Amino acid sequence: MKSVWKFAIAGFFVCGFHAAGIAQVEPKGPSEIGLIESTQAQDRENIKGIGELLGHFGKFVDAASSGSAMYSAMSALDNNECVPDLAASASGLMPSGCDGNAGCNQCFESAVNRMNTVRKNLARMSCLRMNTKRYVDSAVAFGDDVSGIHGAMGLAWQKERRGINASYEKFKKTYDGKYVEMMESLDTSLKGIDVCEAQFGMKDWYQKSGFIYYELMKEKYQRTD
């Protein structure tokens, strides 16, 4: 619980808004936030709601052994939402001659880090594409459904529909551009690994293994729609 109050010492922001009379929010300034760390019961009472909320949040944070454990324990909000698949299939594994000694590891580190960053970005991009397509399909279906009810609404929807489709086409082009960038970066990282393999492990590693992995990734993340 103690850490909960310390969160407040670090300082957080309270957002305020007033939405057309349906809600009213009283923004909290630094002095009120300071009350959260106060030991005065009366002061705490004044910020009762936020204090309790922070208490629950503090328990949630304390329960996780690490940020990555916290993240791993969570499931996607939407069961149909694409979550990046970072698993490495057995058939996609590349042989490496690096025996784990310090010189070898040091040589590999930079290239492997770069490759892993590309893997994460490609997986996220791919999900972004699938989720965006799902959203576009859902939005278009919703609009088509609603616009049939009223003629005038139908005309307005046709314009909006064209806008959504045009934006999606633009998104696809952007995806293709980013895909090329990522594949180039992956190639660079694999060639970096090849240099290390030549020094510490296998000769002609890129031709024998790296290139095959590159081709697998190229096919996996290429847009097909």
Added chain:
Amino acid sequence: MKKIALIASALGLLLHSAALWAQPFTLDKKFKVTKLVLHKFSPPDEPKASGRISIAEVTQKDDTIYYFVKGVSIYSPVYVGVQFTGAKNESVNVSLHKLSWKKAERSGTTDARGHWEEKFKTENDFGLRVTAKSKPVTYSLMVWVGDSPKIELPSVFKKSDVKRK
């Protein structure tokens, strides 16, 4: 620097998708939706809690209020909490939405202590709906989006028997 450039490049795509996906929850104009703004949050003594946060104290005067949050990474943990501060025998219903207000992905009611929370991961945006049986009601609302943790990727290497020549 290369890593930063790569991440920036991926974010470029996200920004493009954000233009398209700016706010799906406003497609149906009959809903008045309030954006919850996330602010940087980095308590020095608790790195696990670093990220962005939005806290609001709300007095709800209507049956239902709709909120949305945008700019979330699928690689970030998300925590949403509601603390009802009204009478003990009352409560508010809370639901989380992804593509439309018609379908709730998660939902619940504040418990006997007035609390409700959910944790999940998602990409870009999500909606939050709070429904009150009696009005006006007061509650605190908190959305926390954690920094992306260091995710250890499984290795794509296997040990080779081939010796260097």
